Amino acid sequence: xxxxxxxxxxxxxxxxxxxxxxxxxxxxxxxxxxxxxxxxxxxxxxxxxxxxxxxxxxxxxxxxxxxxxxxxxxxxxxxxxxxxxxxxxxxxxxxxxxxxxxxxxxxxxxxxxxxxxxxxxxxxxxxxxxxxxxxxxxxxxxxxxxxxxxxxxxxxxxxxxxxxxxxxxxxxxxxxxxxxxxxxxxxxxxxxxxxxxxxxxxxxxxxxxxxxxxxxxxxxxxxxxxxxxxxxxxxxxxxxxxxxxxxxxxxxxxxxxxxxxxxxxxxxxxxxxxxxxxxxxxxxxxxxxxxxxxxxxxxxxxxxxxxxxxxxxxxxxxxxxxxxxx
Amino acid sequence: xxxxxxxxxxxxxxxxxxxxxxxxxxxxxxxxxxxxxxxxxxxxxxxxxxxxxxxxxxxxxxxxxxxxxxxxxxxxxxxxxxxxxxxxxxxxxxxxxxxxxxxxxxxxxxxxxxxxxxxxxxxxxxxxxxxxxxxxxxxxxxxxxxxxxxxxxxxxxxxxxxxxxxxxxxxxxxxxxxxxxxxxxxxxxxxxxxxxxxxxxxxxxxxxxxxxxxxxxxxxxxxxxxxxxxxxxxxxxxxxxxxxxxxxxxxxx
Numbered sequence: 001x002x003x004x005x006x007x008x009x010x011x012x013x014x015x016x017x018x019x020x021x022x023x024x025x026x027x028x029x030x031x032x033x034x035x036x037x038x039x040x041x042x043x044x045x046x047x048x049x050x051x052x053x054x055x056x057x058x059x060x061x062x063x064x065x066x067x068x069x070x071x072x073x074x075x076x077x078x079x080x081x082x083x084x085x086x087x088x089x090x091x092x093x094x095x096x097x098x099x100x101x102x103x104x105x106x107x108x109x110x111x112x113x114x115x116x117x118x119x120x121x122x123x124x125x126x127x128x129x130x131x132x133x134x135x136x137x138x139x140x141x142x143x144x145x146x147x148x149x150x151x152x153x154x155x156x157x158x159x160x161x162x163x164x165x166x167x168x169x170x171x172x173x174x175x176x177x178x179x180x181x182x183x184x185x186x187x188x189x190x191x192x193x194x195x196x197x198x199x200x201x202x203x204x205x206x207x208x209x210x211x212x213x214x215x216x217x218x219x220x221x222x223x224x225x226x227x228x229x230x231x232x233x234x235x236x237x238x239x240x241x242x243x244x245x246x247x248x249x250x251x252x253x254x255x256x257x258x259x260x261x262x263x264x265x266x267x268x269x270x271x272x273x274x275x276x277x278x279x280x281x282x283x284x285x286x287x288x289x290x291x292x293x294x295x296x297x298x299x300x301x302x303x304x305x306x307x308x309x310x311x312x313x314x315x316x317x318x319x320x321x322x323x324x325x326x
Numbered sequence: 327x328x329x330x331x332x333x334x335x336x337x338x339x340x341x342x343x344x345x346x347x348x349x350x351x352x353x354x355x356x357x358x359x360x361x362x363x364x365x366x367x368x369x370x371x372x373x374x375x376x377x378x379x380x381x382x383x384x385x386x387x388x389x390x391x392x393x394x395x396x397x398x399x400x401x402x403x404x405x406x407x408x409x410x411x412x413x414x415x416x417x418x419x420x421x422x423x424x425x426x427x428x429x430x431x432x433x434x435x436x437x438x439x440x441x442x443x444x445x446x447x448x449x450x451x452x453x454x455x456x457x458x459x460x461x462x463x464x465x466x467x468x469x470x471x472x473x474x475x476x477x478x479x480x481x482x483x484x485x486x487x488x489x490x491x492x493x494x495x496x497x498x499x500x501x502x503x504x505x506x507x508x509x510x511x512x513x514x515x516x517x518x519x520x521x522x523x524x525x526x527x528x529x530x531x532x533x534x535x536x537x538x539x540x541x542x543x544x545x546x547x548x549x550x551x552x553x554x555x556x557x558x559x560x561x562x563x564x565x566x567x568x569x570x571x572x573x574x575x576x577x578x579x
Contacts, residue, residue, distance in 0.1 A: 116416040119386055121437045122407075324386065326386070
């Protein structure tokens, strides 16, 4: 495609020299470094105390008897708990950065009149779109790599956790997923800049989508699931359980799964969960989760994110190539 | 002169070009030929369809009906080939304010796949030609409207095209700048052999510049000829200037 790399190179240079980019990038870097440092310290504390828990299951032997603790599943000292804040910050601040890069990629040029000049050159519109996206993608990759390296550096430095083959593979998949996730927000910003004529409108629309993805849909999922399936004490045979039912969890996951941010966090939490600690009766059991198992668990979310990225880019392509430039 | 032009080959061939926006017909079955080396004026009041016609010629708008062929290439079927021979100065053209004049031209030269060595030479020559040599390393955000138009003309020449399409090249420019641009267009046509298609509201400029003119009204082509022939057609009094001729065609006088 003639002109693709020329446009991408210019786009990348424009992005990395813009003040808004540098400001959000610096914020993301600082927030990730601080939160990863805290996460690493918590990780070390948890390694020694193992105090967190998520689900309490217990059994009853009769109608009037006291319930007996049967099983307690606890959040173990795995990579996810240590890097939870880093994942959360990439999900929120990273998404915002991706939007900030692309929300005015096309409509700014259309308003200034430079798009007409650009498209009068012997370049396909695919090249313009691809170049803009590629430039933004390169910027996003630089951001993700830098943030990731810095965050992992702090984590390893503080905890002394060895980077085994398994850990490294999980971290690399986390890195790849972060790039895919941010590329999706980049695409959403680009699509809005094609569809909406004013940069201020596309920025507003992009922020609304970002808020819906990071806050509204996850909260809504929790609220709807809690209304439809409230927390309750349930028994199955002689096993009793207090907390969200499996139907509640399923409904919550289905609703929150619509949100790219929640889907990204669910995927990464699955990948980074190296083990799950359980105990039967009163004995702790550390159950390792292999990389293969982790990948299988988060495969639907992974496919959803990639599919969403493809759909958004296809929408950009169809809209832009058919648009009249006046 | 017209006979000389007739002997030249057709470089732009427009046949029944039409553009509709719902019920509005912006360009209505317009047909004309433009010959190699001529300066062709496309005239008409605001909303007459001049800019829409130009945007269809460079493939930025798809025609509803009709065809346009540039240098033997259909603008719809072979857009890249057709655009390769055209340099466009769009109406209200914008440039990259964060780049200098030289960087802007260098970017366009890259897009046009002009070699680095040739581009460096051409950029200096073009900036000199349009009188921007002293500002070549100044960011475009500091440029006045006239300087931007000059940069636009340099931009349209960066790939040394056979055809120059200039949409309102003198819009918002002072008389001195207008004269400079007029002289530049003349030079490009007569000395460098460029075919120039231009739209303008400055009718006295047309009188001094154009070999032939097409007059448009409400999307329709209402007249197409040399200025002396058009003057004869409406039997204007001796000494009537082109502005008067134009207004009579528009039905204003």
